[in-house]
Amino acid sequence: MDKLHKISLSTGSRSQFLDITARVQEIISREKVKDGLALVWVPHTTAGLTINENADPDVVRDILASLDKRFPWDDGYGHSEGNSAAHIKSSLMGCQKTLIVQDGRLALGTWQGLYFCEFDGPRKREVWVKIVEG
Amino acid sequence: MDKLHKISLSTGSRSQFLDITARVQEIISREKVKDGLALVWVPHTTAGLTINENADPDVVRDILASLDKRFPWDDGYGHSEGNSAAHIKSSLMGCQKTLIVQDGRLALGTWQGLYFCEFDGPRKREVWVKIVEG
Amino acid sequence: MDKLHKISLSTGSRSQFLDITARVQEIISREKVKDGLALVWVPHTTAGLTINENADPDVVRDILASLDKRFPWDDGYGHSEGNSAAHIKSSLMGCQKTLIVQDGRLALGTWQGLYFCEFDGPRKREVWVKIVEG
Numbered sequence: 177m178d179k180l181h182k183i184s185l186s187t188g189s190r191s192q193f194l195d196i197t198a199r200v201q202e203i204i205s206r207e208k209v210k211d212g213l214a215l216v217w218v219p220h221t222t223a224g225l226t227i228n229e230n231a232d233p234d235v236v237r238d239i240l241a242s243l244d245k246r247f248p249w250d251d252g253y254g255h256s257e258g259n260s261a262a263h264i265k266s267s268l269m270g271c272q273k274t275l276i277v278q279d280g281r282l283a284l285g286t287w288q289g290l291y292f293c294e295f296d297g298p299r300k301r302e303v304w305v306k307i308v309e310g
Numbered sequence: 311m312d313k314l315h316k317i318s319l320s321t322g323s324r325s326q327f328l329d330i331t332a333r334v335q336e337i338i339s340r341e342k343v344k345d346g347l348a349l350v351w352v353p354h355t356t357a358g359l360t361i362n363e364n365a366d367p368d369v370v371r372d373i374l375a376s377l378d379k380r381f382p383w384d385d386g387y388g389h390s391e392g393n394s395a396a397h398i399k400s401s402l403m404g405c406q407k408t409l410i411v412q413d414g415r416l417a418l419g420t421w422q423g424l425y426f427c428e429f430d431g432p433r434k435r436e437v438w439v440k441i442v443e444g
Numbered sequence: 445m446d447k448l449h450k451i452s453l454s455t456g457s458r459s460q461f462l463d464i465t466a467r468v469q470e471i472i473s474r475e476k477v478k479d480g481l482a483l484v485w486v487p488h489t490t491a492g493l494t495i496n497e498n499a500d501p502d503v504v505r506d507i508l509a510s511l512d513k514r515f516p517w518d519d520g521y522g523h524s525e526g527n528s529a530a531h532i533k534s535s536l537m538g539c540q541k542t543l544i545v546q547d548g549r550l551a552l553g554t555w556q557g558l559y560f561c562e563f564d565g566p567r568k569r570e571v572w573v574k575i576v577e578g
Contacts, residue, residue, distance in 0.1 A: 178479040180546045211312040212578070213349055213442055215481055215542055219553025221497040226401040229355040238387040238394035239401055246380060246514060253506045260506035267494040267507055267537060269401060271556070274349055274408050274542050276440040278314045283438065285353025288405070304551065306544040308481055308578030310346070310442030345446040347483055347576055360535040363489040372521045372528035373535055380514060403535060408483055408542050410574040412448045417572065419487025422539070444480070444576030 181207075181305040187297035191244065193226070193236040194292045196303060200275070201282055203305050212309035214275045214282065219304060222262035222296035224269030230289030243268070262296035269293050277307070315341075315439040321431035325378065327360070327370040328426040330437060334409070335416055337439050346443035348409045348416065353438060356396035356430035358403030364423030377402070396430035403427050411441070449475075449573040455565035459512065461494070461504040462560045464571060468543070469550055471573050480577035482543045482550065487572060490530035490564035492537030498557030511536070530564035537561050545575070 181203045185194060200216060218225055229235040243265050253260035273290065276283040282290075292303060315337045319328060334350060352359055363369040377399050387394035407424065410417035416424075426437060449471045453462060468484060486493055497503040511533050521528035541558065544551035550558075560571060 178546075180544065180551060213347070213440065213481070215544060217544055217551070219551075219556060221495075221503070221553065221555050227355075227405050228397055228401050232389055232391070234388035234390070235355070235394060235397050238389050239398050241387075242381060242385065242394070242398050245385075247510060251510065251513075253510075254502035255500055255506050256502070257500070260503060260510070263496055263503050264507050264510050267496050270404065270538065270541075271495050272542055273404075274406055276314065276349060276351055276438065278312075278440070283314060283351070283353075283440070285355065287355050288353060304544065306481065306546070306551070308442060308444075308576060310444065310576075310578065347481070347574065361489075361539050362531055362535050366523055366525070368522035368524070369489075369528060369531050372523050373532050375521075376515060376519065376528070376532050379519075404538065407538075408540055410448065410483060410485055410572065412446075412574070417448060417485070417487075417574070419489065421489050422487060442576060442578075444578065 183303040185292060185301040187294035187299055187301060190297055191240050192294040192297060195230055195289045196292050197290045200305055204277055209277050209307050210280055212277050214277055215306045216273050217304040218271040219302055222259055222266055223301060224266045224271050224293040225273045226269045226291050226293055227288050229287045231287050259296045265295045317437040319426060319435040321428035321433055324431055325374050326428040326431060329364055329423045330426050331424045334439055338411055343411050343441050344414055346411050348411050349440045350407050351438040352405040353436055356393055356400055357435060358400045358405050358427040359407045360403045360425050360427055361422050363421045365421050393430045399429045451571040453560060453569045455562035455567055455569060458565055459508050460562040460565060463498055463557045464560050465558045468573055472545055477545050477575050478548055480545050480575060482545050483574045484541050485572040486539040487570055490527055490534055491569060492534045492539050492561040493541045494537045494559050494561055495556050497555045499555050527564045533563045
């Protein structure tokens with residue numbers, strides 16, 4: 177599985193969580209992976225990844241609002257681009273998550289979805305997926 | 311190593327860290343894994359995993375208290391179940407950690423333990439472990 | 445790839461981010477790894493790892509300052525060593541990151557660097573690297 181798979185995304189606002197679970201599952205299914213690990217990687221420094229509830233959209237709204245409140249957009253930052261809050265939130269959520277592939281499917285809890293976290297949009301973004309069978 | 315290993319847990323309070331290092335090591339030992347990676351996964355969205363000090367129990371108490379202070383239980387959330395703070399803390403700690411297996415043992419620093427983080431207990435919980443040798 | 449690779453570091457202040465990307469790439473190159481995953485692990489409980497911008501040094505300064513502001517050194521902690529803030533920041537950044545190795549190189553976005561996060565220095569520290577080809 178030496179390929180690096182790429183997913184293209186367009187985000188629509190400054191802060192936004194996009195459920196990309198089905199996009200990653202598509203790659204697993206297309207490549208006929210049975211068992212192993214899928215490393216999902218965001219090659220950007222003002223975005224991230226998280227796994228959280230995919231049922232009530234208020235959950236991701238509450239997470240975004242809480243991060244905005246604790247790590248406000250204006251806070252006496254030194255970085256001249258003015259988007260330091262987005263960099264901080266990127267480090268807090270992290271840019272990489274490793275998922276289990278079991279019997280050809282991502283092994284997830286009932287309410288779990290994998291979210292791309294936009295913290296400085298709207299932008300065109302990429303997500304990379306690397307599979308290791310085992 | 312195509313199996314998905316499952317650990318069952320019962321938590322005893324709303325917020326609690328449980329050291330599960332020995333439970334994961336048991337699986338490594340039973341499966342006679344020599345070298346590789348062990349992906350530990352929590353299939354819940356109001357719990358997580360972290361690695362921190364296992365010597366003085368005040369350390370995990372301080373971490374829990376600090377998270378509670380910064381991400382309070384009541385904070386004008388929209389999610390009707392009222393447990394948004396637990397979802398936020400789940401995303402901050404993360405639901406997956408990848409550990410090194412070396413010569414049949416989890417490779418950990420002297421003071422490191424792997425903790426299951428309960429943020430909305432008490433509940434019955436699961437932890438999944440996927441091993442990739444390499 | 446059954447070896448566990450170790451990097452030695454000396455940090456110079458209480459809170460500091462050190463770019464260790466080249467140190468990890470050196471191991472990949474020396475071991476002639478073509479494709480797979482590199483798990484980077486910090487065996488300490490008052491330090492961590494993060495991936496963020498490597499262009500403007502103000503970015504990592506802003507991240508450190510923001511973490512210090514939200515998780516202050518003195519905050520009524522119980523842990524007698526007095527460094528609970530460092531333990532909390534270790535759990536927030538995490539002590540392990542899994543990176544993609546593709547065609548003999550760490551696969552990183554244009555502005556991404558891998559940082560060792562010192563939260564209780566200055567100290568001598570270690571970073572471990574485990575490679576799984578696949």
